[in-house]
Amino acid sequence: MTSGFEPEAIAASYDAVAEEYARRLSHELDYKPADRALLDEVACIDGVVCDLGCGPGHVARYLADRGAEVVGVDLSAGMVDVARRLHPGLRFEVGNMLELGERGWRAIVALYSLIHIDRPQVPVALHQMHEALVPGGTLVLAVHAGTGEIRHDTFMDHDVAFTGTFFELDELTGLVESAGFTISSALERAPYPDEGATRRVYIIATK
Numbered sequence: 001m002t003s004g005f006e007p008e009a010i011a012a013s014y015d016a017v018a019e020e021y022a023r024r025l026s027h028e029l030d031y032k033p034a035d036r037a038l039l040d041e042v043a044c045i046d047g048v049v050c051d052l053g054c055g056p057g058h059v060a061r062y063l064a065d066r067g068a069e070v071v072g073v074d075l076s077a078g079m080v081d082v083a084r085r086l087h088p089g090l091r092f093e094v095g096n097m098l099e100l101g102e103r104g105w106r107a108i109v110a111l112y113s114l115i116h117i118d119r120p121q122v123p124v125a126l127h128q129m130h131e132a133l134v135p136g137g138t139l140v141l142a143v144h145a146g147t148g149e150i151r152h153d154t155f156m157d158h159d160v161a162f163t164g165t166f167f168e169l170d171e172l173t174g175l176v177e178s179a180g181f182t183i184s185s186a187l188e189r190a191p192y193p194d195e196g197a198t199r200r201v202y203i204i205a206t207k
Contacts, residue, residue: 004163005118015078017156022056047106053113057083126179145199181205
């Protein structure tokens with residue numbers, strides 16, 4: 001029996017919903033001032049910034065419009081296709097955060113993408129992010145706060161599976177530190193009116 005967190009399963013689900021996801025969420029930063037504030041800081045970084053789990057590319061677009069050199073990486077080829085179509089001129093590629101290796105990136109922004117890693121594999125993903133960054137590189141994470149996992153049989157009105165991992169602030173802070181990062185900021189906020197009901201956790205850390 002599969003867990004639903006297998007990369008192939010996650011990619012297939014996002015392939016199926018890529019167009020609908022882009023339609024619903026491409027403008028989500030308009031009502032997320034906390035996310036915009038974080039991204040504004042990252043956009044000032046000199047060097048390549050990776051939007052890891054880039055989806056339809058709206059975060060990469062936001063960063064690029066503010067001067068950042070950006071590459072978007074997503075597990076879903078369908079999402080990458082949509083991102084390339086919606087944001088011509090930006091660079092997007094298919095990739096797995098469990099298999100990054102050395103990339104020489106100056107920063108990684110992973111907004112709500114670590115949630116699709118099975119909890120036992122999260123240290124692997126964070127280690128890979130650490131390896132992908134240059135010394136002194138910046139990691140920005142955002143996840144849904146909570147405990148345990150969520151599993152649904154439908155996603156974006158499609159009959160595909162959705163699985164996600166929730167993290168408490170202290171838990172995620174410990175995992176990030178164990179991967180070799182130094183935490184510079186860790187906070188939690190309530191959801192905005194146009195978001196789902198979960199609280200959000202943000203971590204900013206340095207390699």
